[in-house]
Amino acid sequence: MADHPVSDFLSHSAAVCDAVLRLRGSAMAEELGRIVRSVTNSPLGEYLPADAVSLLVAPPVEEIVAANDAAVPSLTQDIWFEDRYFGRFTVSGRLGYSDADRQHLASLATLAGSVLQVHSLAQRSTHAYVQVESQLQHQAQILDHIHESVVTMDMNGFILSWNKGAERLFGYTSVEAVGRNILFLYDDEDIDAHDPFLEQGGRLMEVRRKKKSGEVFWASLSLSPLCDLNKRSMGLIAYLTDITERKLAEERIHHLAYYDALTNLPNRTLLTKLVDQALMVAQRGKLQGCVLFIDLNRFKMINDTLGRKVGDELLCEVARRFRTVLRDQDLVARLGGDEFAIGLFDLGQHFEASMIAQKLLATLNSPIMIDGHDLRVGGSIGISVYPQDGDDAETLLRLADIAMYRAKQEGGVNGDHVAFYSQDMNQGMQERMRIETGLRYALGNGELLLHYQPKFSIDNGKIIGAEALVRWRHPQRGLVPPAEFIPLAEATGLVVQVGEWVLEAACAQAKLWKDAGLPPIRLAVNVSAREFTASLPGRVMDTLNRYGLEPSWLELEITESTLMHNIDRVIGIMDRITALGVTLSLDDFGTGYSSLSYLKRFPIDTLKIDRSFTIGIPSDANDCAIANTIISIAQQLKHKVIAEGVETVEQLAFLKNSGCDEVQGYLFSQPLEAAAFELALRENWTPGRASRAA
Structure with missing residues (x-):
C-alpha cells in the first residue's frame, strides 16, 4: 500500500478537529468513523466513545489482532490524553495493515484525544460560567427585590x-x-x-x-x-x-416634651436643663446669673371674659414681645398658664437683671389688639440670683416664684412690680405652705366648724336667717382668723373643697334644727367663683335631698366678680339654681365691675351692701350716696337689700330711712356657734337685746 500524502493527513486532522468542535453524540462518532476509514483505506471502521467501551484495565497503546487464517485482520487504537480515556478507533476489512497504517491511526488518535480534551475543558468552563452567571442573576434579582x-x-x-x-x-x-x-x-x-x-x-x-x-x-x-x-x-x-x-416623629415627640405647644417657647423641663448648663458655664467663668419669674396681671379676667382663644393669642404676643428685648443667649420659657421664666447669664452685676425686668414690663405697656379688643396686661416679676440664692435651676426657680408673690402683694392686683428674693420671703412662703398643709389636714379631720351670723329684719327686728361662716379650730393655735386661711384657700384651689364642706355642714345643721321643730330660716352659704360651675345646681339638689330639706332653708351668696365671666353661662347656672327654689344673693355689690345691663338679667333675690360702704355711713356723703343708689336700684328691680357690717345705731337709722330691708353686723350679733345661734333663734331676739348680748 502506498504511503499517505501529508496533505491528506492534514486534511483528515482538520476534519477530526471540525467534527469534535462542531458535532455531538452519534453524529460526531459517525464522522470520526468515516475519517479513520478514509485514513486507513478500510471498508470498515468506527469510533467508539469511552462510555461504549468496557475496560477493566488500561489497554496497551496499540494492538494488532492477528486472527487465524479464517479471521479478518483488524486494527484498533485507543484514544488517550494524559490520564483521560476518550474511546477507541477500530478499522477492518483489509488484508493486512502496514506500519504506516498503524502510525497514521496512532497519530490520528493522539490528535483526537487532544481535541476531545480541549473540547471537554471548554464544555466544563462554559457550564461553570453558565452556573456562575445564573447565580449572579439570582443574587441580582434578590438584591433588586x-x-x-x-x-x-x-x-x-x-x-x-x-x-x-x-x-x-x-x-x-x-x-x-x-x-x-x-x-x-x-x-x-x-x-x-x-x-x-x-x-x-x-x-x-x-x-x-x-x-x-x-x-x-x-x-x-x-x-x-x-x-x-x-x-x-x-x-x-x-x-x-x-x-x-x-x-x-422623634423630633415631634422631643418638641412636645420640651417646648410649649402654644408659644413654641421652651417649657419648664427644658428651661431647667438649659439653666443648669448655663450655671456650669457661669461657675467656670465666675459670672453671676439670675432667674426671673413672671406672672401676668389681669390675664385671668381677660381669659375668662373673652374666652381661651383670645387668651391664647394674648400669651403668644406677650412671648413675642419678651423675646424682642432679650439677647440671643438669654433663655425665655413659658411655665404654664400666664407664668413665664427668664434665665439671664453672663451678667457683671445682678442689678442688671432689674433693668431687664423693667424692659420686660415696658413691653406690656402698649395695648394688645386682638379681635377688636384693646387689651392691657401687666406683670409681677420675682428675681433670684446665682450664686447667692442658689446654685441649681430648681432652687432658683422656686425662690424667684416666692419673690414674684411678694412683688404681686406689693404691686397689687393691677400693679406692675419687681422684687428680688430675700430670706424673709422664704419664711413667709414656709408659713404659707404650713397653713396650706394644715388646712388640707383640717378638711379631713374635723377641725373646721361653722359659725352663724344672724340676719335681722329692720321692720320687726326678727331673725330671718343667718350667714354660715367657716372657722378653723387648730389643735395648737386655737381659732385661726378667716383672713389668714380663706385667701390661701382661694389661691390654692382648696376653696372648692372648703365650699363643699360648708354646704354639707350647713345643710346637716339645718336638718337638726328642722327636726328640733324650729321654723325654716334661710342659711346663706358663700359660693366662690371656682365653685360656680355647671355641676353646682346638681350638687345643691343632691345635698338638699339627702338631708330632706326644703329649698327655703338655703340661700347661696355669690360675688360680683363671679358673674362677670361668660355671662350667658353664669345666667344658665343661676336659672337652674333658682328653679330648685333656692334663693340667690349678690354679695359685695358695688365693689366689682358689674354692668347694670347685666344686673337686670340675673335671677337674684337680694343685693348685699358691702361693709366698705356701710362703715362710712352716715358721716361720709359718698358712702351714703352709694348706699342710697344701691337701695334704689334694688327697689326698682324688685330685689331685697341687706347691709352687712352694721355696728352703730346711726348706721341702722340711716339704712332704715333709706328703705333697706335687712341688716347684719356686730350691732346685733357677732357670728355664733350653732348652739348659741339656736338659743338666740328660740328667744327671737330683738335688735336691742341682741346688741346688749353682743
Whole structure:
C-alpha cells in the first residue's frame, strides 16, 4: 500500500478537529468513523466513545489482532490524553495493515484525544460560567427585590454596584450612579474629610443624604467590608434605609416634651436643663446669673371674659414681645398658664437683671389688639440670683416664684412690680405652705366648724336667717382668723373643697334644727367663683335631698366678680339654681365691675351692701350716696337689700330711712356657734337685746 500524502493527513486532522468542535453524540462518532476509514483505506471502521467501551484495565497503546487464517485482520487504537480515556478507533476489512497504517491511526488518535480534551475543558468552563452567571442573576434579582438600598464601592468611595432599592431611594439609575464617587449623594452640610464610607465597616449610624430631586432625607446606614477571594478588603457594602418619618416623629415627640405647644417657647423641663448648663458655664467663668419669674396681671379676667382663644393669642404676643428685648443667649420659657421664666447669664452685676425686668414690663405697656379688643396686661416679676440664692435651676426657680408673690402683694392686683428674693420671703412662703398643709389636714379631720351670723329684719327686728361662716379650730393655735386661711384657700384651689364642706355642714345643721321643730330660716352659704360651675345646681339638689330639706332653708351668696365671666353661662347656672327654689344673693355689690345691663338679667333675690360702704355711713356723703343708689336700684328691680357690717345705731337709722330691708353686723350679733345661734333663734331676739348680748 502506498504511503499517505501529508496533505491528506492534514486534511483528515482538520476534519477530526471540525467534527469534535462542531458535532455531538452519534453524529460526531459517525464522522470520526468515516475519517479513520478514509485514513486507513478500510471498508470498515468506527469510533467508539469511552462510555461504549468496557475496560477493566488500561489497554496497551496499540494492538494488532492477528486472527487465524479464517479471521479478518483488524486494527484498533485507543484514544488517550494524559490520564483521560476518550474511546477507541477500530478499522477492518483489509488484508493486512502496514506500519504506516498503524502510525497514521496512532497519530490520528493522539490528535483526537487532544481535541476531545480541549473540547471537554471548554464544555466544563462554559457550564461553570453558565452556573456562575445564573447565580449572579439570582443574587441580582434578590438584591433588586429587597426594599433596602444596597450599594458597593471601592476603597476610594467609587460606586461598584447599585441595586433597585438604591434606585428607588435616591432616584438615580445604576447607569447614572455606578462609577461616581459616593460623595455626590451627600448633603452639603455633611461632607467632611473624615468620611464614614471610607472606614472598614461594622458601623451603624444615622445620616442625611440627598436625592436626585434635591430632597434631603434621613437614612439608617450600615457598613460592611467588601472582600475578594483571599478575604482581603477591597471596598465597602452600604445598606441604607429611609428613616425620615421616624426622625420627624422623634423630633415631634422631643418638641412636645420640651417646648410649649402654644408659644413654641421652651417649657419648664427644658428651661431647667438649659439653666443648669448655663450655671456650669457661669461657675467656670465666675459670672453671676439670675432667674426671673413672671406672672401676668389681669390675664385671668381677660381669659375668662373673652374666652381661651383670645387668651391664647394674648400669651403668644406677650412671648413675642419678651423675646424682642432679650439677647440671643438669654433663655425665655413659658411655665404654664400666664407664668413665664427668664434665665439671664453672663451678667457683671445682678442689678442688671432689674433693668431687664423693667424692659420686660415696658413691653406690656402698649395695648394688645386682638379681635377688636384693646387689651392691657401687666406683670409681677420675682428675681433670684446665682450664686447667692442658689446654685441649681430648681432652687432658683422656686425662690424667684416666692419673690414674684411678694412683688404681686406689693404691686397689687393691677400693679406692675419687681422684687428680688430675700430670706424673709422664704419664711413667709414656709408659713404659707404650713397653713396650706394644715388646712388640707383640717378638711379631713374635723377641725373646721361653722359659725352663724344672724340676719335681722329692720321692720320687726326678727331673725330671718343667718350667714354660715367657716372657722378653723387648730389643735395648737386655737381659732385661726378667716383672713389668714380663706385667701390661701382661694389661691390654692382648696376653696372648692372648703365650699363643699360648708354646704354639707350647713345643710346637716339645718336638718337638726328642722327636726328640733324650729321654723325654716334661710342659711346663706358663700359660693366662690371656682365653685360656680355647671355641676353646682346638681350638687345643691343632691345635698338638699339627702338631708330632706326644703329649698327655703338655703340661700347661696355669690360675688360680683363671679358673674362677670361668660355671662350667658353664669345666667344658665343661676336659672337652674333658682328653679330648685333656692334663693340667690349678690354679695359685695358695688365693689366689682358689674354692668347694670347685666344686673337686670340675673335671677337674684337680694343685693348685699358691702361693709366698705356701710362703715362710712352716715358721716361720709359718698358712702351714703352709694348706699342710697344701691337701695334704689334694688327697689326698682324688685330685689331685697341687706347691709352687712352694721355696728352703730346711726348706721341702722340711716339704712332704715333709706328703705333697706335687712341688716347684719356686730350691732346685733357677732357670728355664733350653732348652739348659741339656736338659743338666740328660740328667744327671737330683738335688735336691742341682741346688741346688749353682743
